[in-house]
Amino acid sequence: MKIIVFFFLMTSAIAQHSEQPVKEDSTDLREEIVIFSIEEVGKNKTWFLERSVSETNVIRKKEKDDEVVKKIDGRVAQKLDREFATRFLKCQYEISAVEGECKVTLRLTMKGETQEICEKDEQKSQEIASFVEDLSKRF
Numbered sequence: 001m002k003i004i005v006f007f008f009l010m011t012s013a014i015a016q017h018s019e020q021p022v023k024e025d026s027t028d029l030r031e032e033i034v035i036f037s038i039e040e041v042g043k044n045k046t047w048f049l050e051r052s053v054s055e056t057n058v059i060r061k062k063e064k065d066d067e068v069v070k071k072i073d074g075r076v077a078q079k080l081d082r083e084f085a086t087r088f089l090k091c092q093y094e095i096s097a098v099e100g101e102c103k104v105t106l107r108l109t110m111k112g113e114t115q116e117i118c119e120k121d122e123q124k125s126q127e128i129a130s131f132v133e134d135l136s137k138r139f
Contacts, residue, residue: 035077036084038132039107047135049080059138068139080135085110087131091117091124 035049048060057077061068072080088110102118106128109115117124 034109035081035111036088037107037109038084038128038135039109040132041104041107047132049077049084051077059135061135061139070139072138084131087127088115091115091127095121095123095127097121097124 033051033053035051037049038047040046043063045061045063048062050058050060052058055074057072057074059070059072059080088108091108092115098118098120100120102120104116105119106117106125107114108117108128117128119125
């Protein structure tokens with residue numbers, strides 16, 4: 001009887017040590033959510049509007065190896081988001097694209113949707129250029 005109890009205790013002790021480790025929570029609260037981005041392809045310059053999980057809004061400008069970040073108010077971020085969305089949708093649906101192949105100068109991304117603007121699309125380029133000018137004034 002003692003042998004059976006001893007055997008039972010030993011197997012339960014071994015079973016406790018052989019459990020699979022619990023997975024670690026990989027949710028990182030420092031993650032940034034990109035609201036929109038504007039990439040100036042030829043200039044290697046990209047603009048981002050980002051929001052963190054803690055509702056902190058920033059404008060980020062990357063140019064080659066240089067990066068500048070500026071924290072902005074939530075109301076300003078909403079205004080920029082709405083203005084960009086208006087221009088993005090106008091470029092996508094209201095302004096007709098130029099026919100044929102051409103070199104991409106701007107790459108716009110909004111909520112997972114991407115739009116490329118060619119150098120021949122002057123009207124679309126002007127629409128976005130005035131917005132980029134407004135962003136650059138904030139730095």
